[in-house]
Amino acid sequence: MRISTVTMYEQSVGSMNRQQADFMHLSQQLASGRRVVNPSDDPQAASRAVAVGQSQAVNQQFSDARVSARNALSQEESVLNSVSDAVASAKALVIQAANGTLSDADRQSVASELRGIYETVLGQANATDGNGHYLFGGYQDSSAPFVSSGGSVGYEGADQVRKQRVDASRDMPVGDTGRDIFLSVPSGSGFVASQGGPDSTSVDGGNTGSVTFKGPDVIDSAVASASGRYQVVFSESGGDTTYSVLEQDDSGTWVSAGIDGEPYDAAGTTVEVGGLRMELKGQPADGDKITLGPADEMNTDLFKTFEKVLSVLESPAETDAEQATLSNTLNVAMREFDASLDNVLTKRASVGARLNELDVIDSVSGNRELNYAQTMSDLVDLDYNQAIAEYSLRQVGMQAAQQAFVGMRDLSLFKYL
Known part of the structure; x- marks a missing residue:
């Protein structure tokens, strides 16, 4: 059988091209550190890697959501801390005002200080999270949840609590409504x-x-x-x-x-x-x-407790009936402030529990991310020891193909003409 010179040239060139292509593919693997550079390298591994990558992306989204939830809850915890301090200070002033030796002028002075605390609590009730969202307004963001009108404070916020999906199966409340904080007391108070x-x-x-x-x-x-x-x-x-x-x-x-x-x-x-x-x-x-x-x-209205105490302290107590009203109002206010403080502390404890839960979910999510990374590495990452050995082998193969082409070229009859 006679093999033409053209055929030998084509086979030799094709062999060199294949060796160069394999050599280039190994170079890409070494440069990228990935065994699966193209889906055709391992279709099954590439398909599974896509699914694992999607899971990693979802896990990262939940992680970002937990950061947002933690910021909101931390701000609420800070505000509730201020509110609890204010209510405790208000009760101390009520105890001071209940002293029977105080004059009307003395009680007016106490009322002035108490009104400052009242305004502070009202301001905290209308606090925002820095993004225009009211901490205690629920889903109501168009206006402040608490509005003062005619000497009394009314709640105009929503009763639905904002929630954040912080994990695949967990919708976490990232706040509390103003009604739950300032207009409620716990049962058993x-x-x-x-x-x-x-x-x-x-x-x-x-x-x-x-x-x-x-x-x-x-x-x-x-x-x-x-x-x-x-x-x-x-x-x-x-x-x-x-x-x-x-x-x-x-x-x-x-x-x-x-x-x-x-x-x-x-x-x-x-x-x-x-x-x-x-x-x-x-x-x-x-x-x-x-x-x-x-x-x-x-x-159960914290603001109403403030208002009735201010009203009785800012009014003279001259007659027996007025003195009785003063005494009764202050005694009741002490108990109501205690109940409101218990409620604020209960809500603050709930916020702390949610922050702790976020830490637990973060830990679980971190372990899950490690598992995803390990699975992804097993699927597409390169074994450098094997790749370098194969790289050297391909290099030898390409050099051999080149030398074979040189030897085949020298067999041409035109060399002797």
Whole structure:
């Protein structure tokens, strides 16, 4: 069989080209550090690498989301810390104002300081996160969540909490609503009493007598745990003062609690109902009322507590009725500030728990990222020892092909012409 010179040349050139292509491919692998430079190098590994890369990208997105969530929660924790300090300072001022030796001018001075704290708390309630989002406004960003109007503060924020997807199966609240922080108290915060009916808007609750109260104190926790709201109603007939106790049923109607027309002694009377005890003193007027119940069913508005304390401190206390209103209001405010402070501290603890959870998720995510990186390395990374050995072998092969071409070229008959 005769093989033409052209065929030999073509085969020799093709062999050199293949060796050069393999040599170039190995050079690309060594330069990039990747075994799979093109999908054709290992289609199955390339396909799996795409899936692992997508998982890595998703994991990174969750990591970025956790950074955002941590920033928001850290800012909220800082604000709640300031609010708890402010409420504690307010209670200290109320205790100071309850000193019976203070004059009206002294109480005015205390009220001035308390008003500063009130404005501070209102400012903190309308704090933003630096991106235009109100920390305690929920999904409401068009306006401040708390608006002061006519001497009172109203909540205009949303009741839905912002959430952030911080992991594949975890939607984490990255804030709390203003209603949960400033207009609520935790259940089990004890019991509170107030002058007048439960819906009274005036400081004295409509009472005109000089009766004062202490308590309510729990004397039977088992009974008190199931207690609702009660109302002590005073009646006067023929110079004798009596009292009756009503309780609120499930429909909101006040019905007798089994204590009706009991004699009242202005020097001191003890009322026990629903596992609770109250100490009453002073002379009530006909129709005066005292309402008591669980703290979470009475006034839960922190700003309203500030407002009624400011109102009573900024007003003179000259008559017996005014002094009774001052004493009762300050006693109730202490308990309400305690309940509000407990609520703020509870929410702050919840924020801390979420920050701790983010740390745990970060740790798990870090381990997951290491697993992804290891899997990706196993799929596409280059074994340098093997690649360098093959690189040297390909280099020898290419040189051999070149030498063979030189030898084949010298077999041409034209060399002898």
